[in-house]
Amino acid sequence: MNPRERLEELKKKSLTLNMTRGQPGHNQRHVIPRDFYPAALHELGLKIDGIDITNYPVGSPDLKAIQGLPSLRKILAPMVDLDPDLICVNIHESMKLMADYLYRGFVHGVGKDAPPWERGKTKFIVFVPGYDRHFAMLERFGIEMIPVKLTRQNVSDNSFMDRVEELVAGDPQIVGLLGVFRYSNPTGFTFSDAAIKRMAEMKTACPHFRVIHDDAYCVHAFRGKRAEQLSIVTASKEAGNPERGVVFSSLSKIIAAGGTIAFMGANEEYLEFFRSILKIEQITPDKPKQAEIFYFLNNYPGGLNGLMQAHAEELRPRFDAVERVLQEELGESELVKSGKVSWETPDGGYFVSVDVVPGTSPRVIEICKDAGVAFTAASATYPKGMDTEKRNIRLAPSLPEVEEVELATRVFALAVQVAADESNNS
Ligand SMILES: Cc1ncc(COP(=O)(O)O)c(C=O)c1O
Structure with a gap:
């Protein structure tokens, strides 16, 4: 047979082979020790939504897959009240x-x-x-x-x-x-x-x-x-x-x-x-990471809501401690009654915002620092630090233990009063 005839013979096999991209072959996976990927990913068969999580996409990238694994998007999209097709996980x-x-x-x-x-x-x-x-x-x-x-x-x-x-x-x-x-x-x-x-x-x-x-x-x-x-x-x-x-x-x-x-x-x-x-x-997002997160959230008791409730149990006592100490130390003070000092009592997020006596926020931070308690720099909550009133201070109680939050907040509340006194007398 001449080359043309041989080619016609091969065409009869209806081949669907793909040599377009430089993708690692499936057998190359055996070169990687099994425990390189967490057990969870082996449980998923190193595949999710029909997508091989250890390789580039086959052929040209599926543009929707580049937005992230569909199963993970299904869990994450409700966090921001959107359809899974409208989020891009990266x-x-x-x-x-x-x-x-x-x-x-x-x-x-x-x-x-x-x-x-x-x-x-x-x-x-x-x-x-x-x-x-x-x-x-x-x-x-x-x-x-x-x-x-x-x-x-x-x-x-x-x-x-x-x-x-x-x-x-x-x-x-x-x-x-x-x-x-x-x-x-x-x-x-x-x-x-x-x-x-x-x-x-x-x-x-x-x-x-x-x-x-x-x-x-x-x-x-x-x-x-x-x-x-x-x-x-x-x-x-x-x-x-x-x-x-x-x-x-x-x-x-x-x-x-x-x-x-x-x-x-x-x-x-x-x-x-x-x-x-x-x-x-990008050719492909970090699919092993996405699959791991899917596996974790999908298996967490109560799913994402269950997880957030567990976080809330950790956070609430810390925010309660800030509120309790601010009330104890400042709640009945003239500073609060006159509106010179106020704070927010949030139900979510990670911070408590406090407005101290105008002009005193840098001094409050300084007094706290002298007492061994660090807060975000005064005026950090304004672009280029331009809090012209020099009032706003951000408290971040999420990390320290509850007793430490109490102590730090007490130092802060006392510093607010000392700085107010100083500014009255100056
Ligand atoms: C409002 C806000 N946006 C973004 C971030 C940073 O988030 P990420 O770790 O996703 O970059 C923080 C972290 O404290 C934050 O408070």
Whole structure:
């Protein structure tokens, strides 16, 4: 037979072989010691959702699989009230995912038709008091921050949104807003659905305005049920601005900080654009890690809810201790009665926000430091540390033992009084 005839013979076999990509072969797995992968993954047969978790995808990447293992997405998506198809599970930290979102904003734009942002001409709205790492990140990107103050009152009647709407309507360089809308860092405030809707619907001078919700504490209630909240992603879709809402979260404060995964949620209109970028940056996400997390959460008694209840049992006594000591030491004081000192009593999140006598926050921190108790630097809760009133201090009681939280809070409460006395006498 000549080559043509031999080829015709082989074609009769209806071959479906694939030699497109440089993938490690299945037999190569035997070279890897069995205990390299945890037993849980062997129990899953090193496969999940029909996907080989130890290899690249076969042929060209399945674009939906690059969003993360479907079984894991099914567990995580309800955390942010979204459909599993609308989340993308990726690396281990939401901060890095958020930073990547910003990088892409400057390189690719934040949507199919959105031109890349220009350095020096990009502003974001942030809420104060707020999260110091958000501020540091935006600052490093050269993004100007426009602070909008949150108070118990203006969050409960949504009037903080008047200011947000006014700002975004008037300045096309304000391209986005970044904040924690549920159990906010550090105040513990949760925005109402009406506020979320206003963010989704508001008229913005920038045609591709983005609202980024860092939902780091989405299931982190420690007193009763978690705060339900309309998703900014869903609200944006309903408002006819489907690419506007983006949400980020992670398992850092659920399973292991630095050792698990994070995810982003957005509407399909943005995800389609996002996948078109991701598929050239990445061939496959960390599937063994994702499968391990799926296995763990799927087998935990009571699932994710059971796990969060167990965390709540650890956290609640610490937050109760802060409240108890602040009440004991300051509750009946003139400082509190006159409104010069106040604090929030959150039901979730990781912080307690305290406003001390105006002008005294650096001194309070200094007095505590002298007594051997460290708190976040005064004014850290403001962009570039610009708390002009020098009032706000963030307490973080999650790590120390309950007795240590009590002691540290007592030192803090006494320092508040000493600093107030000093400022009266100066
Ligand atoms: C509001 C908020 N967002 C994000 C993070 C960081 O989360 P990750 O570990 O997923 O980057 C933290 C950590 O304290 C946080 O408080």
